Amino acid sequence: MQNYQSATDLLKDRIILVTGAGSGIGRAAALCFAKQGATVVLLGRTIKKLEAVYDEIEALGYPMPAIIPLNLESATTEEYQEIATSIDNEFGRLDGLLNNAAILGQKTPIAGYKVETWQQVLQVNLTAPFMLTQALLPLLEKSPDGSIVFTSSAVGRKGRAFWGAYGVSKFGIEGLMQTLADELEGISSTRVNCINPGATRTAMREKAYPAENMEKNPKPEDIMNTYLYLLGPDSKGVTGQSLDAQPE
Secondary structure (H helix, E strand, C coil), rough: CCCCCCCCCCCCCCCEEEEECCCCHHHHHHHHHHHCCCCEEEEEECCCHHHHHHHHHHHHCCCCCEEEEECCCCCHHHHHHHHHHHHHHCCCCCCEEEEECCCCCCCCHHHHCEEEEEEHHHHHHHHHHHHHHHHHHHHHHHHCCCCEECCCHHHHHHCCEEEEEHHHHHHHHHHHHEEEEHHHHHCCCEEEEEEEECCCHHHHHHCCCCCCCCHHHCCCCHHHHHHHHHHHHHHCCCCCCCECCCCC
């Protein structure tokens, strides 16, 4: 779906939550979805970054977004439930969920990987998306066309040396997606898929590949076609898939 061409106002009247919405791919997705008519719920750790994205969306005349500050490393079950209650009270449903936020951790051999970093990465990259998705699932079920998208990675499909907890967390994301998709298929209108964004010009990519020429990588806003496809109506019935946002 890398060459997918979306209709104007593809996401009109849809309510879509994006995690990690303050920067990188999350910010680009939030702006892209808003441009296509969605009311975007911006979730992230840094309020200042979320407010900047909010102001951008408002200045462009797109539907007014909402902000939810949350630290995925420490968020509790109660906090996730409060988010669900707040969205239910405000909108009555949720049409899309992009689980995008993640941290890199260490790039080092397993033999020397710090346990505390391992736990932190698994918490943010795998447990938090599970908890958020679980809390929001009843709201997605209220939508006639709900879509859950998890952010994967090439290192979550085939193990690669030194990627440690990040790679393992993305293997877990692929498994979580497949499990939930299989549970919902045939009994729910909510579909569940993964996107591997590939090499993209983000701060995380630069940290992972400090010697790489970042200018050769596409900007986050240039890889949005697959995101639009999975969060819009044209992917109805597509579930349990792991798609690439760009050629690998």
